[in-house]
Amino acid sequence: MARPKPPQFEKVKVVAENRRARFEYFLEEFFEAGIALTGTEVKSLRFGEGSIAESYAEVKDGQVYLVNANVPEYNFGNRFNHEPKRPRKLLLHEREVEKMRTGVSREGMTLIPMAIYFNGRGRAKVELALAKGKKLHDKREVQKDRDWSRDRARIMRERG
Template structure:
């Protein structure tokens, strides 16, 4: 397995960008891993871990799915080729996957939420795309309460030592 961190501070495997609010604002029904069409300097910038996908979303254009409004800053390593940091980026999916996702999005209240950009074991950039249903405010409160209870329960068990 490749090392997590090479000497220059670059990520060879692991998460490059994460959308933490995605799982909070949406109930994720299904996830799909998609490839990304990127230029060389974009990959280098992603490996530095400076990208953000918090305001990003996925949408359909000409029968293909694109990642829109993701931010990958320009690579400052002396590369001459510049790119647009917020340019739409094409997602690589099989035709059956695209048809399935577009069918699910056609339903009311369902959207495609980018959850994270990561590098797989082969060093390729992948996007985890979630099919999400929007949560209401009460659902978000319940999620917070459940998360707090799980944390408190773990703390009680840890402090108790397991013997009741």
């Protein structure tokens, strides 16, 4: 039986995407969270700069924080610039925070940021996934399936 498709959030302008996460983790549940940003961080993100490749989220004291996400300094920000890799507070409902906390407390689950984007109202959002790490044999299985589907499509095209 195929896995159900995850819900799609309204993403108008995607700033940063973590494409590697789909290969490294089994993605269980998706959340959309706002980010508490300073002015220069928002301006830097609007220019399309930012990276979440090595970042993760953690639940601490009833709050969720985005750790190790890189938002480079704004070029015209002078002394009001921000620290590029500071932990950023994520804005979520208490129910969602509790669901994440229980998920992370289970063995092997982690919170992975999938994308940073601006929604239709111009607000900066983060798509988080509650994920479980894949083992090496799981990754090989995914690679084998992907290769076979590519070869099958090529064979079908050749036969007409």
